[in-house]
Amino acid sequence: MRADRLISILLLLQNHQKMTTKALAKELEVTERTVHRDMEALSAAGIPVLAERGKYGGWRLVDQYQTRLTGLKEDEMKTLFLSPSVQHLSDLGFMKDWKEARQKLLAVLPNPMKSKADDMLNRVHIDTDTWRQTKEEVTALNTLQQAIWEERKLQISYEKPNKEITERIVEPLGLVAKGRTWYLIARSTGDIKSFRASRIKSAKLLIDTFERPPGFLLAEYWEQSKQRFIKNLPTFEVNVEVSSSILPRLTFTGRFVQVVNTNDENKDGWIPVKLLFETEQEAREYILGFGNQVRIVQPVSLIDSVKKMAEAVLNLYKKD
Secondary structure (H helix, E strand, C coil): CCHHHHHHHHHHHHHHCCCHHHHHHHHHCCCHHHHHCCCCCHHHCCEEEECCCCCCCEEEEHCCCCCCCCCCCCHHHHHCCCCCHHHHHHHHCCCCHHHHHHHHHCCCHHHHHHHHHHCCCCCCCCCCCCCCCCCCCCCHHHHHHHHHHHHHEEEEEEEECCCEEEEEEEEEEEEEEEECCCEEEECCCEEHHHEEHHHHHEEEEEEEEEECCCCHHHHHHHHHHHHHHHHCCCCEEEEEEEEEEHHHHHHHCCCCCEEEEEEEEEECCEEEEEEEEHHHHHHHHHHHHHHHHEEEEHHHHHHHHHHHHHHHHHCCCCCC
């Protein structure tokens, strides 16, 4: 509804102080022309909105105008009282603060809504752990957070995948949690990079400060970085035939497998399936795990490789 959108624009401008037409259109999922029409409607209603032109221009409210539209809809309230990731709050040291903030928010809600809000934590629980995941130890997490909030440079000792330790000075921009794995997003030698936080062996807070890159958005950077990483992953394609009894288990076994498609049973009762792996070794180990319930069609080289591994296993357990 347009009325809801106009209220959203007011709240966005209050919280962000200034936003471009493009940013508002993206946030509200409308066209830039619609944003201009909404601004005309707000101005006609007496709301002091001002458009500033130029490179750093945008829309803002004049004289720190504040709306008193504070009513929460039930669906909006659900989003505020959904259980967050307890693991992430604990990692960051925010668990106690989150509980206190929730109590303060409950205190200002109208009485009819309090019981609903308090009950919402019992409706949805978010657990970011996997079943057997071991938490990575991040010794410098508090220092990383302090540097991010204070916009101060860090001197870090970073362990590369090959175990080499490098010393570097970085400008920390944010933290991202992927599952229970934390990443520091920082500018280093002019480029923005991702550093696995558990590989930061030490972090020293420096006196020097820095300015964040204009227009940098942490979530947007991470999404683009993630897509680039996925795109550059090696792929090893395998065509197999599987027994119908194991078909439901294919996606529950093997960490790196992707089931691309499955077809109807062939005349022999086997089901053709196309699988994607990152490496041949992962494919070989995955397929052997199913014993005689999976047979390889292509590539032929993998058939020979699996045979050799199976023979090696037999030889290992042969009796003298």
